Amino acid sequence: MPRNQLVQMLANAGLLLVLLGLLAGCASEPPRPSGPAQLPTYQSNAAYNRPYTVKGVTYYPLASANGYRETGLASWYGAESGNRTADGSRFDPQGFSAAHRTLPIPSKVRVTNLRNGRYVDVLINDRGPFSPNRLIDLSQGAAKQIGMRGMTEVEVNYLTSPSGVE
DSSP states (O other), rough: OOOOHHHHHHHHHHHHHHHHHHHHHHHOOOOOOOHHHOOOOOSSGGGGSSOOOTTEEEEOOOOTTTTTTEEEEEEEEOTTTTTTTTTTOOTTTSEEEOOSSSSSSEEEEEEEEETTEEEEEEEEEEEEOOTTTEEEEEEEHHHHHTTTTTSSEEEEEEEEETTTTO
């Protein structure tokens, strides 16, 4: 057999082995972690982060708010002073907190008043508002910080989980 024919045959055999190796890699299962699955330390399994129903509507809290950005109407509340929020803390009307139907609790968000550009960073620690046309309920202190009077068009941007865990 001539030498260049032998070289060509070996090259073809090598190429065939490489292609078979690639195809075999495609057919294999991905590696599985050993041991039980690790649950996140973030309180995603807390009752306030599970699906819930209000007035016949079921809400599904987000597992992660990374990249969350939405515009809509904001309202404010303050008469509930001293009541417990969804996460069990006492509501402080002059504090910087908010209620949202589906963002994970706790979440830190920036709320920007689209009429004047003023913004405030608040902690989502409660559920609501349950009116179909509203996006977020701000504490009276947070609403005052951004110059809200009545309902206002806002943009809500997720910043982080206070614990830093996603």
